[in-house]
Amino acid sequence: MWIFNGCIKHIKNTRGKLQRSKCLENQNLREGIKIYSDWPTIPQLYVKNEFIGGCDIIKEMYENGELTKLLEDKNINFKKKN
Numbered sequence: 001m002w003i004f005n006g007c008i009k010h011i012k013n014t015r016g017k018l019q020r021s022k023c024l025e026n027q028n029l030r031e032g033i034k035i036y037s038d039w040p041t042i043p044q045l046y047v048k049n050e051f052i053g054g055c056d057i058i059k060e061m062y063e064n065g066e067l068t069k070l071l072e073d074k075n076i077n078f079k080k081k082n
Contacts, residue, residue, distance in 0.1 A: 048074050 023030045023042055030042060037044055037051040045052040047070060052058065061067040071078050 047076065
């Protein structure tokens with residue numbers, strides 16, 4: 001089963017800077033995120049306040065190179081994998 005840690009792993013593999021929110025500890029935040037994004041599950045990835053997707057989408061984007069391209073297009077500082 002592909003879970004949150006896998007999502008974080010793919011983000012960290014781009015060596016990008018992360019900002020995390022502990023939404024599992026706050027019911028109002030957790031439900032608010034789902035309403036804001038119109039996406040039923042968490043975790044969710046936002047880049048410069050834009051909702052990108054959940055774990056499955058991030059995994060796919062990482063594997064096909066779209067995550068790196070997205071970060072480049074958004075001018076996010078990160079180090080590419082060697």
